[in-house]
Amino acid sequence: MDFDDNPEEAEYRAHVRALLEQHTGELLHGGAGESLDPATHEAEFRRTQRVLAEAGLIGIPWPREHGGQGGTLVQQAIAGQEFSRARIPTLINHIGLGMCGPTVIAHGSDDQKERYLARLLRADDVWCQLFSEPASGSDLAALRTTAVRDGDDWVVNGQKVWTTLAQVADYGILLTRTDPDRPKHAGLTMFVVDMHAPGVTVRPLRQMAGGSGFNEVFFDDVRIPDAERLGEPGEGWRVALTTLMNERVAIGGGGSDIGVPVETLAAHARDRLPALGPDRQVLARQAVGRAVVASLATRYTGYRRFTVLSQGGLPGPEASAGKLAGTAAGRLVADAGVRLLGDDAVYGAAADGDDTWQGMQAYMPGLAIAGGTDQVLRNILGERVLGLPPEPRADKSGPFSGGTR
C-alpha cells in the first residue's frame, strides 16, 4: 500500500509536467478559487485545449485512429491532476471529451467520426449534450422533444434544459422522440445537431448561486440531415446509455474534494478561531473536525477507486457513492466555513468581498441535484451495488402517447 506513483505513472507524470512547462505561455491559468467563465474567455479556452491536444495530452485513452493516444484511464487521470496543479481551468470541451466523443466513437458513422473527432479534440468544435428537458430530469426517457422525418431530413421541435456550455457549443448530441406510439424508452433517436443551425436558440439559465453554467436550448423547426443520426431510429435510449456510462467514468474521480478543499477550511479556521470565545471555539472545532473527517473519508475512498483504475479496472456503480458522500461532506465544509465567519456569516460576502464560503454554501443545494439527485444515486447504489430489488414500474410498456410516461 502506498500513495505514490508506480514507475510508469511517475514517468508519465514527469512527461506531462515537462510538456506543461514547455507550453506554459500558451495556456490559460485560473486564479485559485476563482473560476473563469468559458463564455467570456472563449478564445483562450479553445487555444488552451488545442495546444494541449497538439502536445498529445487530450483524448489520452481514445483510440489512435480517432486522434487519441491509445493510453490508459490512469494516464488521463494523471494528466488531469497535473492540469489542476498548473491551475489550468476545466477544458472548454470537457463535455465533448467525456460524453459526446465516446458516443460518436461507439455509434457514429465512419463519415461522422472522420468529420468530428479530431476537431473535437482540438476544440475546433465545442460540444454539448442535449438530453434533459423541463419535464424529464431524473426520468430522462420521458423527454418530449420531437424529431419528425421529412425527406432526407428530420425536423426537430422542443426544448432542452440544464445544457452545460450550450452558449459556446458548435455541436451537440441531441436525444429526441421519433415515435410517440412506442413505449417511452423505445421511441427515441439520437442525432448530432449543428448548434448554429437556424431555429436553435440558447438562453443562459441563472442559478441561485448567481452563475449561469447552464442553458435552456429551444428547437423551432430545426432541420437535421438523416446522415447526422447516431444509431438507428428507435435506438436512442441505447445510445444515450453509452453517454451516461461515460459520464459516470468522468465524475467517478480519484479523491478530489467537492467544492472548497478541506485544507482551505483548516486555514480559514486558523484565521478565525482565535476571534471566538472559548465555548464557541469548542463548538467550532467539532464542526471543523466533522467536516474534515467527512471530506477525508470521501477523498481516501476516491483514492481506492483510483487504485482500481490504476490496476486496469473500470469504475463500477459504486462511483455514485463518491458524489453522494462528497456532496454531504461539501455541505459540512461549507457550513463550518460560513459559521466561522462570525458576523459576516449573514451577508453574501465577507467584509473584504471574499465570498468563498457563502458561494460554496449556495452552490451545494444544486450539487445534490445536478448530475443525479441524492435520491437517484441512492437507488443506483441500492440496486446495482447492494443488489436490492428495484421498485415495480408501470411506465416502461404502453405507448408514450397513450399516457404511459
Add this chain to the structure above:
Amino acid sequence: MDFDDNPEEAEYRAHVRALLEQHTGELLHGGAGESLDPATHEAEFRRTQRVLAEAGLIGIPWPREHGGQGGTLVQQAIAGQEFSRARIPTLINHIGLGMCGPTVIAHGSDDQKERYLARLLRADDVWCQLFSEPASGSDLAALRTTAVRDGDDWVVNGQKVWTTLAQVADYGILLTRTDPDRPKHAGLTMFVVDMHAPGVTVRPLRQMAGGSGFNEVFFDDVRIPDAERLGEPGEGWRVALTTLMNERVAIGGGGSDIGVPVETLAAHARDRLPALGPDRQVLARQAVGRAVVASLATRYTGYRRFTVLSQGGLPGPEASAGKLAGTAAGRLVADAGVRLLGDDAVYGAAADGDDTWQGMQAYMPGLAIAGGTDQVLRNILGERVLGLPPEPRADKSGPFSGGTR
C-alpha cells in the same frame, strides 16, 4: 389560550382525585421509573382495575348500556393523567379497554356484548389482540393463520406474535384467514378466542432491553364456536380497521413524554454536569438543550391535540406524528442521559445499579418499530395528512393463495 382545565374539566379532575384518594389503599402504586410486571402481580393489577371500575373511572367514554359512563374522551384523558399522578401503573386490561372492547361494541352480537363487556371493564377477564404474525408485521393483511369451518365451529391453526399481555389474558380478538382464494384483504375473518381453550400456547418473547412485554401465541387445532365470530366471514379486515382506529386514539396522547420525562434529564444533568471538564460541559449542554427542545416540541404538540379532543374533536391521522417525533425526541433524551453518565455510560447500569438511562437507550430501537414503524408512520402522514399519492400496489387483487401477497 391557556393550559388550565376549564370549569367542567376542573370539576371532573377533582372528582377523580377524590375517588383515588378514597380508594388509595385498594390500588396498586408503582415506583417512579420502575415498571411493575403484570404477570408477576396479576392479582393486584386485576383488583386495581376492578376498584377503579366500581368507582366509575373505567370505560368512561363507553355507552352506559355496555357498562361505560357515557362520558367524553377528555374525561378519560383527565382520569389517565390522574392515574399517572397517583403512580397507578398502566391498567392490566389497557388493550381490552382501548382496542378489543370497542371492536366488540362495534361488531359483536348482543350476546357477546352481554357476556364480555362488563367483565372486561372490571378486569374479571383480561383481553389481548391477536393480529401480527411473524410474516405479517407492517403488512398486517398478509397474515396466514387459518380458520376452517367445521360444523358449528371453526378450527384455527397458526402463530401470532408481538401479543401484549397474552400470558395473562382470558380472551383475545383473533384475525384469521378463512378464504385463501380471495385477495389478501378479502379473505379474513375476526373471532373472539378463549385463551384458555385447548391448543392455545403462549410463549413470552424476550426483548433486547431485557423485558418480556410481548408474547408468541400458537394455535393448534383450536376450536372456536361460530357464535364467537365478530362480523361476517370475509369482513375481518373491516373489523380490524375499527380496532386499529381505536389504537390510534389510544396512542394519540395529550403531551406525555415518551420514555423518561425531560425533567428527569434536567435533574440528571444538574447532578452530573459539574463532574465534567469545561469543554465537555459546553458539549453536554448542547445535547441536553437539543433533547429538551425536541421533547417540549412533542409535548406541546400533544397539548394541541388534546385541545382538539377538549373541543369535541377526534384525533386525526396527524396523531401519528406524535409517535414519530416522540420517538426521535426520546432517542435524544436517552443519548444525552447516557453520555452524562461519563465512565458508567459503557456499562449496563450505573455503579449504584440505576439503569434508567441505559434501559431507555435499549428501549428506543423497539419503540421506532412497535405500534407502527417510523417508515409506516411517514407513509400515513404523507398520504393522509399531506395528501401525497400512495405507491402503486400489486398485492391487493388476485387470490392470496395464488402468490398475490
Add this chain to the structure above:
Amino acid sequence: MNFDLDVDQRDAAAGARAFFTGSASPAAARAALEGGAVEPGHKALADIGFLGITVAEAAGGAGGSLLDLAVVAEQGGAVLAGPSLVTAARAAVLLAGVPELAALLADGSTAFAVLDGPVDGSHASIDAAGATLFLGLDGGALVVGAGEARAGQPMDATRGLASVRLTDRRVLREDAGELWARARQAAAVVLAAEDLGAADRAVQLGVAYAKERQAFGRAIGSYQSVKHMLVDAWVGVDQLRSLLWWAAWAADAAPDEFPLAASAAKAYAAEVFERAAETLIQVHGGIGFTWEHDAHLYWRRAKVDRLLLGDEAEHLDTVARLAVAGALRA
C-alpha cells in the same frame, strides 16, 4: 386546557394573510437582491397598524399580546415580507416606559432599529439599513440615537442587515439589562414566528410540486424518498407551531416560562426552517436551484435567520442552563 388560537387571533391571522399576500412576495424578495425595495415596506406596515400591535393603547398602539403579534408575523414570514415585525416587538418592549417614542414606533413616523452588539460598531442588525433611529445597549444603559449604517452584500435582502455606529446617543434608562434581555427574547419569538410562516409555506410549495411533478410514470410525491422528506419537514413545522404559540403566550401569561420557551422556539425554528428550505429545493430538482424559482429566496432567509438574534447553539445552551436550573414545569 385550551392550547389554540382564539377567534380574534384567527381573524387577525386571516386579515394579515390577505394584507401580506397582496403587498409582498418572494418575487419582491428576489428583486430586492438586485436593488429593489423591500416590500411591503415600513409605511405600509405602520398604516395597517402592525408596528403598534404590542405598543400600549395610551401610546397609540393596540395594546395586544406578543401572541397577537406572532400570528401576524407568521403571515409576513410566509411571503418573505420586510421590514421585520421583530423590530416592532423588540422596540415596543424597550420603549414601554417612553411613551413619546413608543408613539413614533406605532404610527411609523420614525423607522427604528435595535442594535445587537456594541453601539459604536454593531453586529449585523435587522432592518438597520432602512432605519433612522437606533436603540442600543451601552454599558448597561438603554440608549437611543442617530447613526451611520453600513450594509454588507446581502444574502437575503429583505432583512435590511447593517452594522451601525451611533453618531449621537441619549440614555433612556440606566440598568436596562433585564429589560434588554426580555426585549431580545420577544424578538427571538417573533423571528421564530416569521420562520414558522416561511417554513410552512416552503412545505406547502414542496407538497404541491410533489403531487404534480411526474417521474417514471407517477407523481414524485408517491416515492418514499420524497414523501418522507416532506413529512419530516412538515412534522418539524407542526411542532414549531406548538413551541412558538407556547413561547408567545408565555411572554404575557407565564413570565417564568418565557426565557426557556423563547430560546426553545428560536433554536427549533432555526433547524426547522433550514430543513424545510433545503427540502423545497431538493424536491424541485433542477428548477429548484434556478434564480427565477422562489425556492432559493426561502433558503436565503433560512440561512440568515438561523444566525440572527443568537444561533441555535446559543439558544440550546440557554435552554439547557435554564432546564438544569429548574425552569421546566413539573
Add this chain to the structure above:
Amino acid sequence: MNFDLDVDQRDAAAGARAFFTGSASPAAARAALEGGAVEPGHKALADIGFLGITVAEAAGGAGGSLLDLAVVAEQGGAVLAGPSLVTAARAAVLLAGVPELAALLADGSTAFAVLDGPVDGSHASIDAAGATLFLGLDGGALVVGAGEARAGQPMDATRGLASVRLTDRRVLREDAGELWARARQAAAVVLAAEDLGAADRAVQLGVAYAKERQAFGRAIGSYQSVKHMLVDAWVGVDQLRSLLWWAAWAADAAPDEFPLAASAAKAYAAEVFERAAETLIQVHGGIGFTWEHDAHLYWRRAKVDRLLLGDEAEHLDTVARLAVAGALRA
C-alpha cells in the same frame, strides 16, 4: 498510487475470517451477557498468533505492521469476537522496549490489559476483567503491575470492561507520555478496524433480510425508505474502510499523518457503526429487537465502542486541532 491491500494481507484476512467464523459468533456474545465465556478467548488468539502480529520477531512476534493487525481485527469484529486485539496492538507499542514482557504478550502466557485513567482506580478499560497484568500511565511513567478489577454490569459482555486498582507497580519507563499517546492511537485504529468489520456485517445482514422479507407484495428492500437507509449505512462503511486503511498504513509508513488519521478513523467508526447497528434493527422490524436475534448484539457493541478510547467529540476535537495546526497533506 496503490491504495489497496496486498496479496499477503488479503490472505491473512481470509485466514482470520475462517478462524473467527469458526470460533466466535453473536450467539457467543449473547451467552456472555448471561455469564458465558468470551469467545474465542485469550488462549485461542495467542495460539493462532494474533496477539503477536505487531510484536517484534525477536520477542517472538510476527514483526508485522499495524495494517497487518487491522485486517485481522476487522474479521474479529465481524463476529463480535473477544478479547479485543486492541489490547495486543496497544501493549505491543508500549512494550516495544521491554522484550521480555513483549514475549509474554505474544505467546499469550500473560493476559495483559492497558488501563485508561488513574492506575489507582481506572476508567472502564478493555479486557481488564480477564487480565492478570496491567499497564498504565502513572504520573508520566509507564508502569506495570497486578491489580484488582471491578467489572460493572455489562452492556456488551465481550469487551471485558472493568475498573482496576493496581496493587503493585513497577516503572518500565519514565517520560512515557509520547509513547503512551502513540499506543493509544494504535488502539483507536484497531478498535475502528473491529468496528468496521462489525458494521460491514451489520449492513450485510440488513441487506440480506431486506431482499427476502416481503411486505405489501414485494421485498422490503425495494422500498426507498429501507433501500436508502441501507445505502447510507453502506456508504459509511465503505468510507470507513478508506480512513481505516489510511490510518493503519500511516502508523508505520507516515508517522506525521498518523495522529490525525487515527482520530479521523475512530471518530468516523463511532458514527458509522452506530448507524449500521440501528439500521440493522430497524430493517428487521419486530424480530430485530428481540433478545434471540443477533441485531442487538451489534447494537450493544456499537453503543459501547463509540465511547471507548475517546468518544467522537474527543477525536473530532483532535482532528480539528491538528488540521488547524497544518497536519493535512497539501
